[in-house]
């Protein structure tokens with residue numbers, strides 16, 4: 001039975017661009033695969049979260065929908081969140097770093113403006129110009145605030161589409177735009193200011209405060225989303241290592257292992273008896289979780305303490321007692 005939309009908790013995902021694919025891939029990696037039977041349909045589901053309906057919107061529209069409460073949750077970029085969240089606190093950021101969609105909103109000036117490579121030099125340039133700076137941007141709120149704080153007289157020119165060409169065409173002096181590799185700026189003979197980062201950005205999980213305060217279902221979805229996301233992100237950079245070791249007792253093995261910096265593990269090694277055919281009672285299996293970046297050291301250390309037959313497997317989730325951001329969310333809700 002298809003439940004009417006209004007009874008279901010709604011999560012909006014980016015409908016286009018690189019953020020769309022990355023968001024679906026991220027949720028799948030977290031174990032929250034999105035099921036969209038008909039690519040033309042605007043709604044979908046996450047089978048492991050039955051009470052949820054998934055919608056698809058442009059990244060900036062997701063912010064407006066969550067802010068105004070027509071959607072309960074969203075995944076979109078911090079840049080558009082900070083640009084459009086408004087001042088009334090109706091939008092909450094539940095997780096500020098989902099680990100994809102990294103970019104930054106930056107001020108960029110024509111390469112030919114020699115020496116104008118910092119905010120201070122830009123301010124000096126505008127004083128010499130003797131008129132306000134014309135800035136083309138899709139982010140008037142963030143850009144205006146940044147330039148006011150920098151004491152730079154300016155006029156904001158709202159630009160849709162390829163605003164990188166604005167200085168070349170001549171309807172703006174400089175731009176503020178999203179930058180990740182910097183290729184678009186270089187292609188348009190623009191240069192970011194060294195201290196011109198207006199807003200670092202990556203994908204984030206947002207929610208409507210009133211929905212969380214009013215709907216137990218929404219609160220439950222918030223917990224499940226944060227459980228999966230936090231456990232996945234915590235585990236993403238870890239690996240589980242299994243090795244065989246000979247020793248006189250688990251405690252003696254642990255003492256040997258604790259002499260090694262990397263393989264001491266999260267709390268300590270898990271040590272279990274290995275029943276070998278020969279009946280030798282001194283065989284043990286050791287299991288430790290180590291950062292992926294320190295795998296090589298871990299293997300060397302295990303060998304150093306007599307480890308052999310080392311097996312390495314990825315870790316899908318690490319669930320702590322409580323998802324820290326869920327606890328923080330409850331605190332923020334209580335503070336009103």
Ligand SMILES: Nc1ncnc2c1ncn2[C@@H]1O[C@H](COP(=O)(O)OP(=O)(O)OP(=O)(O)O)[C@@H](O)[C@H]1O
Pocket residue numbers: 016017018019058059060076077078079080101102103138160161178179180181201202
């Ligand atoms: N180069 C990039 N690298 C990483 N993330 C990006 C990049 N460009 C955009 N993003 C992220 O994706 C979101 C949507 O990107 P984008 O600006 O392309 O929106 P859009 O819906 O395509 O709007 P437009 O059609 O005006 O480009 C941005 O808000 C930002 O969070």
Ligand SMILES: O=P(O)(O)OC[C@H]1O[C@H](OP(=O)(O)OP(=O)(O)O)[C@H](O)[C@@H]1O
Pocket residue numbers: 017018177178179180181182183184185
């Ligand atoms: O620093 P770079 O790696 O060059 O990325 C920056 C560009 O990426 C985004 O555009 P997008 O790729 O979404 O294309 P679009 O302009 O069509 O939205 C953004 O609007 C910048 O133009």
Ligand SMILES: [Mg+2]
Pocket residue numbers: 017
């Ligand atoms: Mg785009």
